[in-house]
Amino acid sequence: MSNSRNTLIGSLLIASFVLAPSISYARENEPNDDSSIRLQAQAQININSTKSTTSSTTLKQRLEDRREDRIEKLQGEVDDRLSKLREDIEKRIQNHAEWMIKRFNAAVERLEKLTARIETRIAKLKSEGKNTAEAEKFVVEAKIQIGEAVAGIAKIEVAFETALSADSLKGSFEEVRSLADSIRDDLKAAHRALMSTLPIIKGLSTSSNVNASTSVQTVQ
Numbered sequence: 569m570s571n572s573r574n575t576l577i578g579s580l581l582i583a584s585f586v587l588a589p590s591i592s593y594a595r596e597n598e599p600n601d602d603s604s605i606r607l608q609a610q611a612q613i614n615i616n617s618t619k620s621t622t623s624s625t626t627l628k629q630r631l632e633d634r635r636e637d638r639i640e641k642l643q644g645e646v647d648d649r650l651s652k653l654r655e656d657i658e659k660r661i662q663n664h665a666e667w668m669i670k671r672f673n674a675a676v677e678r679l680e681k682l683t684a685r686i687e688t689r690i691a692k693l694k695s696e697g698k699n700t701a702e703a704e705k706f707v708v709e710a711k712i713q714i715g716e717a718v719a720g721i722a723k724i725e726v727a728f729e730t731a732l733s734a735d736s737l738k739g740s741f742e743e744v745r746s747l748a749d750s751i752r753d754d755l756k757a758a759h760r761a762l763m764s765t766l767p768i769i770k771g772l773s774t775s776s777n778v779n780a781s782t783s784v785q786t787v788q
Contacts (some may be wrong), residue, residue, distance in 0.1 A: 658732050661741075665728040668748065672721050675755050679762065680716050681709060687764050691771075698772045703765040713758035722749040 686707060694700045724747040734740040 578615075650713070661728070661732060665725075665744075669725060671722060672717065672724075672751055676714060676717055679710070679755065679758050682762050683710055685767070686762060689769050690765070693769065693772045698766075700772065702705070703768040703772075706761045708763045710758040710761035713754045713761065717751050717754035717758065719752060720747050723747050724751065730747070 622650055651740050686703075690700045690707065693703075724744060727741075727743045731740040731744055
């Protein structure tokens with residue numbers, strides 16, 4: 569009986585020595601509940617952080633896309649307004665060009681009619697033996713100036729078309745202004761030349777009337 573007890577106790581002691589390292593190893597490698605919870609929490613935080621970063625990037629991209637869309641829309645509206653503004657300006661310029669050219673042509677027509685009347689009076693005086701050389705000189709000068717004005721009118725029509733077809737209207741009408749000033753100067757010069765013939769013609773006509781009156785009195 570005593571021997572059996574001693575044998576049992578010895579067996580248990582041996583078993584404890586054999587199993588102790590295994591139990592210790594198992595305990596060392598057994599997962600700690602707190603550590604596991606912390607690892608899971610950290611993993612979840614990392615997942616949430618990744619999702620947050622992705623969501624933030626997506627939101628930023630959406631906002632950037634919307635901003636670009638607004639910019640494109642505003643640019644389109646600006647382009648439309650500028651296009652309409654250009655059309656309105658071109659229409660006003662075309663109307664002004666037509667009005668200006670019409671006035672120039674009307675002035676040329678009046679000067680040509682005045683020239684014709686003066687030439688008729690000069691021809692009559694010349695047929696009476698009067699010296700009309702000075703008056704004729706002014707008429708020739710007037711005709712030259714009228715011809716210059718007519719040529720300028722033809723040029724200014726082309727200049728208007730060229731200016732309106734330019735990419736930028738600013739500074740494209742310098743030639744138009746120059747031609748307009750030149751045409752006005754030619755028309756004024758022609759008018760002055762024709763007006764210069766009037767006192768000459770009047771003097772010749774008065775002389776003719778005086779001579780006629782004297783002849784009648786002598787006959788009587």
